[in-house]
Amino acid sequence: MEKFVGAPLFERQARGLSLTDAGAEYLPFVREALERLRAGSEALSRSRRDNVLTVTMSPNFANKWLVPRLGDFAESHPDIDLRISAARRHVDFAVDGIDLGIRHGTGDWPHLHVTRLCPELFYPVCSPAYAAEFALDNVKALTQVRLLHDQDQARWREWLAAFEVDPTLSEQGPIFSDTSLAIDAAVAGQGVALARSALAALDLKAGRLVRPVDNAIPAPIAYWIVCPRATADAPNIQALRH
Structure with missing residues (x-):
């Protein structure tokens, strides 16, 4: 190892070894690497041995996509004990005890096994009663009603501009921190999301x-759908991915 790093890491003494300054500086990195190896080995062993599958995703996706489908998954795979962790951050699979994640992004995670779950479109939605009450049958009509925003007004501006409507007409209506809240508000007849x-x-x-x-x-x-490359072929992970 000393040859690899190009510096002495230990001082050889009659009563044993002690770290040099370079060794003391290097020690935290070695400890971290060993811990990640240990955690990764445990994750790989768990995914191939246990019937527990721990999945992480955003609260939005868990609420609107996964939870309504859990019954079908449980019926098809009664032997898998599914654990759901709803979190906004991207987890570290090696240390967080997570088997599989569903991430929203470009798919550029080169250190992970990545499978596209579904493409996405943006389109307006509202309750049936709201659409009927305000005769929402064309793009321009949407600018005359309450628009529901997800985090900011940029997405509505982009959508209106794509269909040659003045994007500044979108600058009204409540802004929600979560997409699922905007959708729930639309279900409740509060406007168009x-x-x-x-x-x-x-x-x-x-x-x-x-x-x-x-x-x-x-x-x-x-x-x-993302997971460590080492566990991509584990039966439990394949069951959810497919």
Whole structure:
């Protein structure tokens, strides 16, 4: 190791070894590497041995996409004990005890096994009663009602501009910190949300929401299933991925 780093790491003494200054500086990195190896080995062993599958994703995705589908998964895979961790941050699989994640982004995580879950569109949604009350049958009509925003007004501005409507007309209506809250507000008849297709699909299917116009724009990012490369072929992980 000393040859590899190009510096003496130990002082040889009659009663044993002690660290040099370089060795003391190097020690925390060695400890971290060993800990990651230990945690990674445990994760690999657990994924191939246990029936527990721990999955992480954003609260939005857990609420609007995964939770409504849990019954079907449990029926198809009664032997898998699924654990859901809803978190906004990207976890460290080696140290957080997570088997698989669903991430929203470009898919550029080169150290992970990555599978695209679904492409996404942005389109307006509202309750059936709201669409009927305000006769929302064209893009311009949407600018005359309350628009529901996800985090900021930028997405509505982009959508209106794509269909040649003055984007400044979007600068009204409440702003929600979570996409799922904006969708729930639309279900409750509070206005029109610009929804991600993956998150609105089940509310549309159930009739709680409608698309007042067909106009949509592609989202620049998508949802991806990610896991460590070493565990990508584990049976439990394959069951959820497929």
